Amino acid sequence: QERLSQIAKFSTLHPRPEGHKFAYGTAGFRLLGSLLDSVVFRVGLLAALRSRKLDGETIGVMITASHNPPDDNGVKLIDPQGEMLEASWETYATKLANAETDDELTKDYLAVAEALKINLDSPANVVFARDTRASGPALVAALKDGLQAVAADYTDYRILTTPQLHYVVKCINTATTATPYGKPTEEGYYEKLATAFQIVTMGKPKPPVITVDAANGVGGPKLKELARYIGSDHIDINVVKDEIDAVEKLNHQCGADFVKTQQKLPLGLEPASLELYASLDGDADRIVFYYVDEASKFHLLDGDKIASLVAMFIRDLLAVSGVDLQVGIVQTAYANGSSSKYLTDILKVPVTVTPTGVKHLHHAAQLFDIGIYFEANGHGTVLFSNSAMKSLESFEAQNPGQQDAVTTLLSLAALINQTVGDALSDLLLVTAILSHKVWGPDEWNLAYTDLPNRLVRVVVKDRMAFKTEDAERRLVEPKGLQAQIDALVKKYKSGRSFVRASGTEDAVRVYAEAATRLEADELAVKVSDLLK
Ligand code: NG1
Ligand code: ZN
Structure with missing residues (x-):
């Protein structure tokens, strides 16, 4: 009883903003950083529940909004083997996040514990980290309050890439098994990757020099550190767009999402022909490569x-x-x-x-x-x-x-x-593979030629009205729409197009590809017009 009053006590410090409906989606909770305080506090409660449910195995909490703009932030849970949170728990996350009052929150928390037969006296272990966003430190404080409110043990890993935290979680939970994954530290991560890279490329020529756009995010400093562990005898990595202190520059006209969706170079990058480039996203779990050929044509290696x-x-x-x-x-x-x-x-x-x-x-x-x-x-x-x-x-x-x-x-x-x-x-x-093959980006690109394609984001009245089947390749609802798309696609050589609701934004996405740039663009526009 006394312990439960702790939840309400701490919760008053993290009031829920009015008029917002929160949902734990494919990317966890993600929205304006200024609206996330109560959500992150409550994720602390849930992380402890999840750990207690799993006999004290360590759960991860990552605070990041990946490729989103600088003012956004987000939070997601990591399961013991470094995997995404088990899907059935997403509804509990959503439930706790939306509790209207401190008392309702306590009640919902108890209801989850009861439904899942969780012993609230058992140990709970949580680790967490954040990316470089300005709203990060305050959200970390909210998370700590959530963990303290339910007496969970925790370790703050400070600033990490998302995949580094996934790595740490798996290392901790496999430490005493027959197949430990590695040392559960940032250094352990660098050592493991550096050693493996040196073995894979042993006796092979150095890979092509690579210039990496780090989206002005957490990947910049971490990649430099990794490169230091590997050593310049083995690889030359040149990191650009690494201004993590200029918080407003995060993902701005650079980064993996920008390059992939715009199909063009990060702003201000002046590439040498046939050299290898790459862009990371804001939490360094995505990468795309690219180069320009002798005719200055841009080629994306996605x-x-x-x-x-x-x-x-x-x-x-x-x-x-x-x-x-x-x-x-x-x-x-x-x-x-x-x-x-x-x-x-x-x-x-x-x-x-x-x-x-x-x-x-x-x-x-x-x-x-x-x-x-x-x-x-x-x-x-x-x-x-x-x-x-x-x-x-x-x-x-x-x-x-x-x-x-x-x-x-x-x-x-x-x-x-x-x-x-x-x-x-x-x-x-x-x-490492390019080193084995003694390839540059142009040789890698030769395997096949991408069909020109276009991705369009369309804001509609109700994106939930868009229901799909066949791995999202066909619309079931709204009724009749798929037949109209089919009729359009038929007119284009190598044409393909599909429509689905985004899981992370309030919009639907239209994808189209066809034999030529012009036709791909035209098909994308025509399919988008069907939605209006
Ligand atoms: P949505 O918003 O559901 O299309 C986007 C990406 C996904 C995935 C998630 C999670 C596209 C077309 N969609 O999902 O691939 O990365 O974000 O971040 O790239
Ligand atoms: Zn990401």
């Missing part, structure tokens, strides 16, 4: 290009090694049609399509021995199943070629962040 490069490399290594493992790819409807065709027809690896959202891709990738998933926007990773790891570890190579391939595959598993898409880890993965 998540689909990354997935294709990685699939080709891993498939070839497996063939050399003689280890019998199934590689598979997971994409969403946003994958460029040319990439899907290349993966299926040329590489002959199976492709699964899931709805948008990392949790869908991640789970589908877990069904393969080695599952590669990337969203076209550059968020993705590669998952090695436990049995795949065992097969590789116990494999008895018949010759040095096989041994090499197996060693490389095992080091790749260490180099790749197995918990979540990680821009820094993906950057090393891509450059």
